[in-house]
Amino acid sequence: MTSAPNDLAFLRRLRPLAARELRLALLAGAVAGVMVVLQAWWVATILDRALVGREPLAELVLPFVLLFGIVALRAASTFAAERLGFAAAMRVVPALRRALLGKLGRVGPSGAAALPTGEIVAALSDGVRAVEPFFSRYLPATAQAAMLPVGIFLVVAPLDWLSALVFLVTAPLIPLFMVLIGKGAEALNQRQWLRLQRMSGHFLDAVQGLASIKAFGAGPRMVAEVGATAERYRRDTMAVLRIAFLSSLTLEFFSTVAIAIIAVLIGFRLLWGELDYRAGLFILLLAPEFYGPLRMMGTAYHARMEALGAASRLVALDALPEPVLASGTxxxxxxxxxxxxxxxxxxxxxxxxxxxxGVTFAIEPGETVAFAGPSGAGKSSIQALLLGFVGPTSGRILIDGHPLETLDPEHWRRHLGFMPQRPKLFAASVRGNIAPGEADPDDSAILRAAERAGVAGVIADLPQGLDTAIGNGGRQLSGGQASRIALARLFCRDAPLALLDEPTAHLDDDSEAMIHAAITQLKGRRTLLVNAHRPASLALAHRIIRIEEGRIAVGQAEPAETACPC
Structure with missing residues (x-):
């Protein structure tokens, strides 16, 4: 588990993203603090003139108007400080989510596999969202707690040293108990986040394996396990809330007692004539305002604890190692x-x-090479290296004579086409699946690609043609049709290097023949690297490179027409 100092350092690194909004929030808070003092003084002055000086109401109209202006300015500055705090958070949260998503894009599937999928999802959704109160509430509350009590103390000290002494003695008790209680909340928050990640991962696994769960009659047991996990999370949440309420009670108790002490001292000294009415009322009105920011900081301290709990998971995600390719230009x-x-x-x-x-081989431009070997031999790792999902531990990869690690990742990947064993189809239209990520796709190019992939007839039969939404994973399509949509994506991209990872696995013979016929159109025009087991797939290649236990097999390569089935 990441240590708390690292978590706090991670949150502090985000502050420059919202530096302007935080400075403006600090300024608005300072203005609100000045208005607090002026409001208390003006109320005390009006009551002193009306009750002690017995001035007629007509002479107090202007003071009341000024008081209304002070109250309005205080309300406006307080509202501005809150809005600016929220604006600061809204600067940080989207930027943090973009940065983490970019990090996932750079580390690739191999790097992301170091963390459970449920943990990544929880970090990107709930974890990033938990950072928001740290910037919108905790940082402004901390600044206000540092400014307003000090300002009030400096104003009160010349008027009444005894009240200032009470402020000085009681004020440190609130943050002291806040920290003491908050230490317990910190451990519970960490445990709560672990529960949330496990629950997210458990639920995600259950959803992904729903068909198998139903087929084997394991539904009731899985429901019970998910329910038990949710119940443990509920108990942890309630434990955190109990500490939060205990903290609020403690802070309110000490501030109330301190205000009562000041009120009693002022009352007796007014009775004995040691303090004039205006000064006494002024100090009494300022007493709740003195402790108010400290109580607010105590409440916001729990937002800090929650943010630290979330940051521990965000740090783990941010610390994933990036492949060497990510540094190229x-x-x-x-x-x-x-x-x-x-x-x-x-x-x-x-x-x-x-x-x-120690893999060594060379592939010429326009050559079609099949990599053969048992599962786990290293065929997919070769493609992962070329895709930039991982970097080599040692050795060198040259692309047209250029070391792979020197290439700009985005530029390099624009020249790659990839068709995995199980193509990923998105919850988008057919157009969006054949030309993903393109702001203004060319329909004529998409239709030509579909024709070459043998899927144009399927698209024509869909209710809305290219605009038909095919659902996440291509639910409306058969396995062969989904593979041909992915192949159309490859044709539409028309990249000079195409990587195919067992493109006909899990397909029937007819679908396999159609995919092979489509792939043949690329042969000789583009460099093709095909991972394959089936003889028909191996026959597509100019030559075959056999991989065994991460090494090139003896003889290294053989012509495809002489290859034995494997």
Whole structure:
């Protein structure tokens, strides 16, 4: 678990994002503090003139108008401080979420696999949202607690040293008990966030495996487990709330007792004639205002604890190691095909798993190469290296003579096409799935790609053609149709390097034949790297490179037409 100092340092690193709004909130809070003192003085003055001086009401009209102006200015500055605090949070929260999503994009699937999916989802949703009160409430409350009590103390001290002494003695008790109680809340918040992440991961696993759960009759047991996890989370939440209420009670108790002490002292001294009415009333009106910011900071302190609990998970996400590719800046021009060279490449994943051991091979532009071997041999790791999802532990990868780590990741990936074993289709239209991420896709290019992928007839039969929403995962399509939509995506991109990871796995013979016929159109025009097991897929290649236990097998490569089935 990340230590609290690191969590706090992470939150402090975010402050420059909202520095302007926080400064303005501080200024608005200072104005509100000045208006608090002026309001108390003006109320005391009006009551002194009316009750002690017995001035007629007509002579107090102007003071009442001025008092109304002070109250209005105080309300406006307080509202401005709250709005600016919220604006500061709204600067931080979207920027933080974008930064974390960008981090996930840079680390890729291999890096993100170091954290459970449920934990990542909880961090990006609830974790980022929990940071908002730290900036909207805690930081402004802390600034106000530092300014207003000090200002009131400096105003009261020349008027009445005894009341100032009470302020001086009792004021430190509130933050002291706030910290003492908050220490217990910190541990509970950390545990609560762990519960939330586990519950998120458990629920996500249950949803993803819903078909299997139903098929094996495990529904009631899974419902019971999810319910038990939710119940434990509820108990942790209530424990945090109990401490929060205890903290509020303690702070209110000490501030109320302190105000009562000041009221008693002022009352007796007014009775004995040691203090004039206006000064006594002025101090008495300021007493609740003196403790108000300290109580508010005590309440906001729990927002700090919650933010620290969330930050511990955000730090873990932010600390994921990025592949070497992420630091490149070169943007070379690539032709229709790309030359690839691996030189003694080793790859060890962060969990210690060795994927590649001294792999060396060369691929010419426009060549179609199939990588064959048992599952786990390292075929997908070669593609992960080329995609930039991981960086080599040692060795060198050259792309048209350029070291891969020197290339700009976005520029390089724009020249890549990728078709995984199980293509990902999004909850978008057919158009959005064939040309994802394009602001203004060319329908004619999309239809040509669909025609080459053999899926144009399927699209024509859909109710709204290219505008038909196919649902997350392509629920409206068969497995073969979904694979052809993914292949159309590959054709539409028309990248000089195409990576295909067992593109016909899990398909029937007819669908496999259609996919192979479509892929054949790319052969010779683009550099193709195909991971394959089936003989028909291996036959697409100019040559085959066999991988065994992370190494190139003896003989390294063989022509596809002489390859035996594997």
């Amino acid at each position: 070169a943007r070379p021009a690539f032709g229709d095909g790309i030359a690839i060279r691996f030189e003694d490449v080793h790859l060890t994943y962060p969990d210690g798993r060795i994927a590649l051991r």
